[in-house]
Amino acid sequence: MTTSQAQTSPLVEITEKGRIAHLTISNPPLNILTLEALTALSEIIDSLRERQDLQVLVVRGAGDRAFSAGVAVEDHVADKIEPTLTTFHRALMALYDLPMVTLAAVRGHCLGGGLELAAVCDLIVASAGSKFGIPEIKLGCYPPVAAALYPQRLGWDRALDLMLTGRTLDAAEAERWGLVTRVVADEDYDRALDEMITTLDSNSVPVSRLLKRAARLGESLPFEQALPAAEALYLTELVATADMHEGIASFMERRRPTWKHR
Numbered sequence: 001m002t003t004s005q006a007q008t009s010p011l012v013e014i015t016e017k018g019r020i021a022h023l024t025i026s027n028p029p030l031n032i033l034t035l036e037a038l039t040a041l042s043e044i045i046d047s048l049r050e051r052q053d054l055q056v057l058v059v060r061g062a063g064d065r066a067f068s069a070g071v072a073v074e075d076h077v078a079d080k081i082e083p084t085l086t087t088f089h090r091a092l093m094a095l096y097d098l099p100m101v102t103l104a105a106v107r108g109h110c111l112g113g114g115l116e117l118a119a120v121c122d123l124i125v126a127s128a129g130s131k132f133g134i135p136e137i138k139l140g141c142y143p144p145v146a147a148a149l150y151p152q153r154l155g156w157d158r159a160l161d162l163m164l165t166g167r168t169l170d171a172a173e174a175e176r177w178g179l180v181t182r183v184v185a186d187e188d189y190d191r192a193l194d195e196m197i198t199t200l201d202s203n204s205v206p207v208s209r210l211l212k213r214a215a216r217l218g219e220s221l222p223f224e225q226a227l228p229a230a231e232a233l234y235l236t237e238l239v240a241t242a243d244m245h246e247g248i249a250s251f252m253e254r255r256r257p258t259w260k261h262r
Contacts, residue, residue: 009040014048019055019201021048021100024062030069031061033113035084038071042091048098053261055208056200057098059121060105061114067104067130070112076141085144088113092145096120099209101200105193106130106180111168115179116145119153122212123181125196126171127189132179133168154178204243205261210234 011034013024023044025031033041048057061067075084095102095117104118106126111133118124126132136143143163150159158177162169174180184192200208214230221229238244242260250257 009036011037012040012044014044016054019053019205020058020197021051021054021056022058022060024060025068026062028061028063028065030066030109031063031114032072033068033070033088033117034072035075035080035087038084038087038091042087042094045091045094045098048100049094051100053205054100055203055205056197057100057102058105058197059095059102059117061108064107066109066111066114067106067118068111068114069109070114070135073139076139089145092117092120099212100205101208101212103197103200107189112136112143113145116143116149119149119179120145123196124179125182125184125193126174126180127186128171128183129186130171130174130183131168132171132174133166134163135166135168137164137166204241204247204257204259206241207238207243207247210238210241 011025011027013026015022015024023041025033025037025041027034027037048054071084071088075081101123102121104121104124106118106124107130108127109131110118110126111131112135115132115134134143134146146159146163150162153159154162154177161167162177169177169179171180171183175183182192182196210233214233217226217229217233220226242262243257246260247257
């Protein structure tokens with residue numbers, strides 16, 4: 001792997017190999033998101049926004065103990081809380097808006113702001129031993145991102161259950177609730193994660209990005225509005241790609257497609 005020029009802090013590292021970028025929160029053992037780490041996270045994610053060559057961004061925590069146990073509690077004090085929240089939310093919105101596929105690779109604890117960070121990724125692949133929770137209520141706080149995102153994603157009752165009790169879910173329950181995309185046995189995790197990344201990378205970059213845009217329409221609009229908008233995107237932008245024509249031709253000719261990624 002090569003280290004990207006976007007690396008701005010030892011607390012958040014970015015490396016690249018081909019069309020895959022790996023963003024690592026490097027503050028073990030729990031990969032706490034300090035204000036310094038959040039600033040670096042925001043800057044790195046912003047630097048990826050215009051990258052047309054990347055297919056997948058994998059977000060992970062250093063080590064096996066935690067993806068991230070959340071935002072530093074000491075940064076919730078009166079003189080730090082506003083810049084902390086502002087920086088954190090700017091980073092999450094930038095991650096949410098990235099055009100490439102984003103995948104959170106979760107091992108260990110994924111709590112509070114760490115779970116909010118994972119949840120704005122498109123996909124979450126978790127090891128079976130991972131733990132998930134939003135414990136802010138126990139500190140006399142509430143999680144703004146989870147409050148804004150989870151009622152729609154999980155349903156009102158489950159979102160409130162998670163946030164009002166502050167309880168921890170194991171990976172299997174998080175998968176049943178829809179918090180996690182896929183759970184993999186701990187001993188198979190690295191292999192399964194690599195296989196999923198390879199599968200995502202085997203697709204056309206522009207087609208994957210257009211699919212993500214179309215799915216965002218389905219997420220944010222009623223069906224009767226989302227369908228014509230997704231169809232318009234298909235007819236105006238997808239049809240104009242070389243890769244759509246290559247995909248159809250390869251199927252008709254009974255061969256593997258050779259993507260031009262344009």
